[in-house]
Amino acid sequence: MQFKAMILDNAEVSPGYWRMRMTAPAEMLEAKPGQFVMVRVNPSIDPLIRRPFGVFDVGTLQPAFTGAAPQPYLEILYRVVGKGTGMLSTLHANDILDILGPLGTGFENGPAGEEKLIVGGGVGLAPLYLLAKELVKDSPVRLFAGGRTKDDVLCITEFERLGVECYTATEDGSLGECGLVTKVLEQRLDATGNKGQIFACGPHGMLKAVAGIGAKRSVKTQVSLEGYMACGMGACLGCVCQGTEHSAENPDYRCVCTEGPVFEAAELKWEGN
Amino acid sequence: MQFKAMILDNAEVSPGYWRMRMTAPAEMLEAKPGQFVMVRVNPSIDPLIRRPFGVFDVGTLQPAFTGAAPQPYLEILYRVVGKGTGMLSTLHANDILDILGPLGTGFENGPAGEEKLIVGGGVGLAPLYLLAKELVKDSPVRLFAGGRTKDDVLCITEFERLGVECYTATEDGSLGECGLVTKVLEQRLDATGNKGQIFACGPHGMLKAVAGIGAKRSVKTQVSLEGYMACGMGACLGCVCQGTEHSAENPDYRCVCTEGPVFEAAELKWEGN
Amino acid sequence: MKPAMSVEIGSLKLRNPVMTASGTFGYGEEFSQYVDLEKIGAFVTKGLSLKPRAGNPTPRIVETPGGMLNAIGLQNVGIDAFIQKKVPFLRSVNTPAIANFFGYTPDEYAELASRLDAIPEVAALEVNISCPNVKQGGIVFGTDPNCAASVVAACRAATKKTLIVKLSPNVTDIVEMAQACEAAGADALSVINTLTGMAIDLERRRPVLANITGGLSGPAIKPIALRMVWQVAKAVKVPVIGIGGIMSATDALEFMLAGATAVQVGTASFVNPAAAQEIAEGMEAWLAERNVADIKSLIGALEG
C-alpha cells in the first residue's frame, strides 16, 4: 500500500532517537510485528531513495469530546544516523510523508503459553514493541534490551506497561548489567533450561551472537535483519542475504525485503552475511 | 558578505507572490537599491545553485518595551515560478537561510529635484521599492506598475506611503489602465516634454520597450536585468549580456552579476540579449 | 480531445510510450499492487542469462547525490526458471513484456535469443551488451563496435521478434556504437544503460559496494542520457528508447523531443512504485492541455 501520512507528532525520546506518529489508513492496523515501511523523506531528489523503518506501533486515536472520526495511526522509532534520518527529525506536525507499507514478512508468534525472549539492541527495539504487544496476549514475555550507554536503551517503560519483564545491559554499565545483553539472555536460558524461543533485532554482531546462542542451545530463534534497500518489494535485488546453503555455484540469496526482514536464524549463513 | 539569516516572516502578499523578512548583519543596511542577494534555499543539493533576488527593503527592528537589541533586517519579494521559489514559500519563521550579498551594481540616483520615473513589471517591482525610498528624499517620484492582472501588481500601498504617485496598468484591465504600462509611461513623458529619467525592472520584453522609449525620447534610462546566475560574483561567466558594441569578433559581454544587474539601457545591445 | 498516445517499436505496438526499465521492475508481478500494468506501454523484465546467476555479494546498492549505484551482478533466475515461474504471470497481463538478456559469448547471446523467440508471452527482446566478453579477455561488448555488432548479428539470426539493443554510455562515441548495432540488424536502440561509478566509505577506507564499482542511475545521469539520445536519434533510422533519470512526465517528454520514440522508467520506480503509470498519465494530460493530437508529433521535434 502507498499512502500519504500526516505527521501527528515527532519527538526526541532519548538523545539521537526520535519517535514519530503519523496518520495511516485503517489497513495499516493489520501490520504484523516485524514488518516495515519505506518512507520517502521529502519530494526532492535529496535523499533520493526511500528509507526503511520497522513498524514500532499502530493504533487508533479516539478523539475525546469532539465529533471527529477515529484516526488510525502508525509510529516509527528512529535513530538519526545520516542525511535521511536527520531530515526526518526536522519535520513537524502537519508535514506530509509518502509511505509504502506494511512490507515484508514479520515474526511468527509461536505457541501460546511458551516463554518468549525478546532481544533488542539499540534502535533494534523498534519492531519489537508491536511484537511484545502481540505476544503478551497469550505468553509470558521477557525483554533483553542492550545498548552502548543508557541513552541507547529505549522505551523500557512502554514494554513494562505491557507486562513484559525487562532486563537491560549497557556496554558502559550506565544502565542495568555492564556488558553485552547476550550475557543476560544466556543467564535466563541457563535458569530455565533453554525453554521458550527467541526474537531478536539489532546490530549485525548482536544478531550473530544471538543466532549462535540459539543454535548451540537448540532454541528456536527469529532475527530481523537490515539490508541496504532501494525498492522494498523484491525488485532491485539490492537487499539480499545468504541462506545456509549459499555458495557461488549454488546461489541461495534471500530478499530481506520480501522473504524477510524476519528470518529463522537457522536458515541463514552467518559468516557471509 | 556571506551570512546566515533567520527568517522573521514569510507571507503571501498576492496570489503566487511572497514577501520574506529575515535577519541580516548591520552591513546589509548599506545595500544600494538595485543590488541583489544570492539565497541558498536549503543545505541539500536540490536545488543546488543559489537563487538571486533583488533587495526589496532593509531596515532595523526596534523591539518595543523589551531590552532586546535593534535587529537589522532584509526583505525580498519573490514570485513562485519553480522549485527553488516553491521551497522558499514553505519556510517558516525561525528557519535559517544562507545568504550572499549585497551583490552587483545598483541604480545611480541622478540629480536631486529631477522627476524620477520608476517602471516595474510584476515582480520587477522588487528592487524598485528601496530605490523609491531613496529617490523620494530629494526628488518627485512616479511609479508605473504593470502586470497581467491585478494580482501581478504588488505593494502599491507601500509605494504610496512613501509619497510616490502611482500609475497602474494591467493587460486584462482588472486594475488601472487596460494595456501595457509603457503606454502610461509615454503619456507622462508626453505631458512633461520628456523630462526626468527612467528606472525600470521587469520582464525582458518590457525592458526592451522601455529602452526604446528612452532612446527615442532621449531620456536617460537605467534597467535592471536578469540572467541565469551560478556564482553572482563574476566568476562563472554564466550571466553575461551583450554591450552595444558586441559582435563575434569584438566580444563585448558584460557580467550581469557584477557590472549589473543595473545598466544604462543605451550601453546594451537589445536584439541579442 | 484525447490525444493519440500509441507508438511503435519495430513490430511492437505500445498503447503509450512508457515502459519500465530492466532490473528496476522485477518480472512485473512485484509492482502489480502499485501500478495498473495495463496503463503502461510495456515492461522489461530483469536481465536473463542461460543459467541462474548468483550475482555479487552485498552491499550491492548505495545512494549517491541525485542517483544510486548498483552492482547487483545480474542476479537472475535463468531462462528455465523464467519460463516456469515468471512467464505464467506475463500471460495474465494485457501489456507487452520485453525480455532483457545477456551472455558472455556471442553464442550464448544467440542461444538465449532463440529460446526467448520461442516464448509467445515475450513480445520483444532487449539485448544488454554491457557485459564483458569472456572470449576477448573481458572487453565489454558494448564498448567496441565490432564486438557489439557480432552480438547483435548473432541475436538477429536467432529471432524474428523485435530486437532492441541497449547501449552502454561508457563510450567515447555512442553514435558509432548505435550505427554498428543498427547495421547489424537492431530494430530499436535503448539509450542508455548505467554509467560506471564508485562510492567510498571514508571511515572504513573501503569501497561501499562489495563489487567496488557499480552502475550509476537516477536523475543525476539525465543530462548525459538526454544528450546521447539526441545524438543517436539524429544518426540512426530505427526508433530510440530514451532511458536515464526519468522521474516525471516532463522528463519523459523531453526525451521524446530529443528523438526518443518511447522511454523507460528505472530508478524512479523505487522512489515511487507508481511512477511509470503516473508518467504515462501525466504525458497524456500535458498533451491534452496543449491540444497536441498525437504524441508522435513530439518525437525529435526539438527546435534548433
Place this chain on the structure above:
Amino acid sequence: MKPAMSVEIGSLKLRNPVMTASGTFGYGEEFSQYVDLEKIGAFVTKGLSLKPRAGNPTPRIVETPGGMLNAIGLQNVGIDAFIQKKVPFLRSVNTPAIANFFGYTPDEYAELASRLDAIPEVAALEVNISCPNVKQGGIVFGTDPNCAASVVAACRAATKKTLIVKLSPNVTDIVEMAQACEAAGADALSVINTLTGMAIDLERRRPVLANITGGLSGPAIKPIALRMVWQVAKAVKVPVIGIGGIMSATDALEFMLAGATAVQVGTASFVNPAAAQEIAEGMEAWLAERNVADIKSLIGALEG
C-alpha cells in the same frame, strides 16, 4: 597534534591538497572576499587562449538534478590581458596560481605553454585537452590518445614548469588516455573535466543552452569521477588530482583514498564561495580527530 597537510604535484609544493577548479574561481580575486586564499593549496585560473574569446551566447548555464550544465564556450580575456590585468593580483597572494589553458592546434598549445612558462607568477600549467582539434576535423584532443599525446608533448617541450594534463571523462577508456599523457611528459593528471550533457526546455521545445550541449559538473558526477580517479591512479606513476562534485571534506578525503594526491573544488564554490577553505579545514580536523599524522598516508589507501 597538527597533521601534516602538504602534498607535492610535480615540483609544486602545496600547503594542503585543496585547489579550486578552473572556470569556477575566476582569476582568484573574485573570491578573495569570501575565502582566505592563503588557506588553500592552490588556485587554478579560468582557461586561457592566445586571443581573447567571446564564448557562447546565453543561456550558458542551467541547473540539472544534483548538478549543472555550462556552455560558457571558454570565454576568456586572452593571454595578453591575463598578463596585464590578472597577473598583478596573483603576485600579491602567497598561494600558487596554476594557469589552465587550451588551443585548437598543438602549435597553439605549445605557444601558450611557452608564454605561460615565462610568467614567474604562474606556478604550474594545467592543459585542458577537452577542445576540438581544428586540424583534425574537430575531433576532441582529449578523446584520442595520439591526439592528446601530441598536445602534451608539444607543451612539454615548451615549459619546464609542472605540467598538469586535465583529462576528459567522455571516453571509453580513461586509463589509456592517462597513460598516453603520462608517456608524453605530463607531470600530473587532473581527473575529471565535465561530462557532456544536455537540457531541454519542454514548453519552448528547445535546448535550454544556446550551445545545445554543455558540460555537466557538481555532485551528480562524483561517483563517475571517483571511479575514474581510482582507475587512473592505479595505472600511472604521476600524481592524480581528483575533481568532480567535491562538496565537503568527506568527499575530498574519499578522492584521496581513491588515489588522488590533491583535489580541485569546482561547482561547490558557486554554492558556497568559502567551500575550498572549509574543505581544507575540514580535512585537517578529520585527520586530527583520528590521529592521522600525515595526509599523504591516505593517498590511495583504499582497502580492497
